[in-house]
Amino acid sequence: MAAEELRRHNLASVLSRLHLAGSSSRSQLTSFTELNRSTIADLIGELSALGLVEERPGSSSSRPGRPSPIVATRPESVAVLAIEIAVDSIALATVGLGGHIYNKLRIARPRGRFSPEETVQEVAKLAGTLLDSLPTHRPYFVGVAAAVAGVVRRSDGLVRLSPNLGWRDVPFANMLAEVLGLGAPILVANEADMGALAEYRRGEHAGVQHLVYVSGEVGLGTGIIVNGKGLGGAAGYAGEVGHTLINPEGRACRCGAVGCWETEAGEAALLRRAGLQMTETGTEVLESIAQRALEDDRDVLAAIDGIGHWLGLGVGDLINTFNPEAVVMGGLYHRLYEFLESSLLDAVRSRALEAPLEIAVIGPSELGADSPLIGAAELALTGVLSDPASVSDVTTSQGIPSAH
Amino acid sequence: MAAEELRRHNLASVLSRLHLAGSSSRSQLTSFTELNRSTIADLIGELSALGLVEERPGSSSSRPGRPSPIVATRPESVAVLAIEIAVDSIALATVGLGGHIYNKLRIARPRGRFSPEETVQEVAKLAGTLLDSLPTHRPYFVGVAAAVAGVVRRSDGLVRLSPNLGWRDVPFANMLAEVLGLGAPILVANEADMGALAEYRRGEHAGVQHLVYVSGEVGLGTGIIVNGKGLGGAAGYAGEVGHTLINPEGRACRCGAVGCWETEAGEAALLRRAGLQMTETGTEVLESIAQRALEDDRDVLAAIDGIGHWLGLGVGDLINTFNPEAVVMGGLYHRLYEFLESSLLDAVRSRALEAPLEIAVIGPSELGADSPLIGAAELALTGVLSDPASVSDVTTSQGIPSAH
């Protein structure tokens, strides 16, 4: 039935707009969607009956004419669980429509020490805490998504490879499903891809159709938005540019190849240049570097300049390849951006062609360290957003199931 | 009016299917589109009334049941003009639905000697010949598209930069419009992008959702299909990977930077390694190289191996970046593929990650040297294919306008 598809599309269009742009008046929705007043009224009626949105009277706006009611998402209507498995930490959050965060927590973990089984157990424990603390008037649970620092097959959530976690061919989505025991679908994606999604949905450059997110955690990766959609490629492996060749005369990389971008511009290169040793918890080292940079420590500033140079060469290539409107630097590069900027931009200018360069805006992430977690929440919400009527199946049954 | 959009979408879906997959029975169309029998009948009726398709009785297929009529595009219903401005030649073709080629011609031109004005005049002259030789029962003219070897802004067909043609900021679409004097819309695009479109629509891997086309003409560029759509980026400059950094210790490139991919793996590198001089018409030199390779000339084979190596390093990076299902080698690399293959694949394997590598199929273009021209024809046909009803406006007026 094609009529149903049309209806679904229009419902999704209204709900997504409210989710992303916050509350809007009915008349704003009318002009945004280019639908008729009466159709908008009907659509809002349905979304309202589903419990997803609510209307409030609408302020008098110093202009003539009948004031239009303000429509907004009802934040406590649905909830998703967002998970981030980073190298140095695990983070979880329960999030609702409009990006409303019920609760969030992050715990540090010594690097590279945890098996998939231990990790999943830890996640389940933390998830239990978060879900129990949801409001008593419980929202309905519609999805789970996890951002993992590794190469992830999207179709079934298999972590093909994560050198930094020490994982290989881990069926992470299935393991989560088993331990969490929730009825909701579970998606697993790459950390940088989720960072890009967060920037596209909620970042400074939200809505830009072509965006590159450069993730500097332990590894160096990118998440890329093309035509307003995440670049996944055939299986979801796209954006693995950390092992792009940038210096054939460079060092051997853990991946087996030589002169990878990550080897020249990644965290390890920074520490090497600064003459520092990696500890079990990388965050402390990074903080001490930032501190010393602030104090004008020459060695540290030179080290940062050094990786900024190689980073910029790669960013220039990305600009030539993708012709993006925005390049957002995340993770490590977000933290040190003020010190990196000049060498980074010099290197970018040395490589990027004039035409794409004059379009691209380069800057640090404003979402900060939580980008991947926010992106995971957005991914988990995609189901409701693209088919709002689907919650009616859920609401007839229970609310939040227990995580034990 | 949303109903119209739905109708347009369904008409487009049927016509595109016929255009790409050739003739189909009505029942095949029914199962392909998942629409109702009666709806398909209605849609075909409308397309038929527009003169775009025709039905023939339908063969008895040795299976029980009433035979389904075969629907096919009527090739002489519409025509587009496809233009290719390459470095060594100009090509034009008049093409109809189903990829039907009315006529095609290509003339060689000494390299880098022609101004935009001379080029446009030449195109107009040749276009006149082609249009005059169209069938007496004239098809209706719906579009023009040109593939140009350079960086092209899609929105207005401005050629921002073409080092190999020696052009800079040439308003090529406007110039064509003026000289051709046709009412039809004129699109200008990058040559490699058009090669990719051709491979996606009519190549060996047609229909694959993620594809990389590597164009080796004089420069080295790529056209990339992501999610079944051309990767253009914000302004259409995407895919300019020829000047990606691949060897910081390498030579200076014309672009001003050092160690670009093109400098190591492009045509100039091949000639340099083979100890040959470039002549005005690059095609002869290329043919003599191919000839000597066939005769097991050691120097030439070594030269080809050399660029194959650097080519493969870049292709490996593209596989990591895009996770494509197919990588199609065009132009120069298509011509010499049999000699390139082993060093190319070795280098690819040295760089590409295991996960994306096991998905990607690498091979030479089967469409050969005409890829960009075919792609331009497909681009010009996009208008009719996405809104078949739009031809009714045209058919009420004249058929082919004169090009003089």
Next chain:
DNA sequence: CACGTTTGTTCTCTCTTGCAACAAAAGGGC
């Protein structure tokens, strides 16, 4: 030649949106 099978044809129904007329609610001018 009767039967089952597949598919075109026709008519009706449903769903969704658009449109027009009317009502409601605001500001502005007198």
Next chain:
DNA sequence: GCCCTTTTGTTGCAAGAGAGAACAAACGTG
């Protein structure tokens, strides 16, 4: 404070498109 204009919600009706059911047509099979 009243009337006018403007903007927008509300209601009932019309139009367009596709779905579904019943029937007819055209095929192979025994």
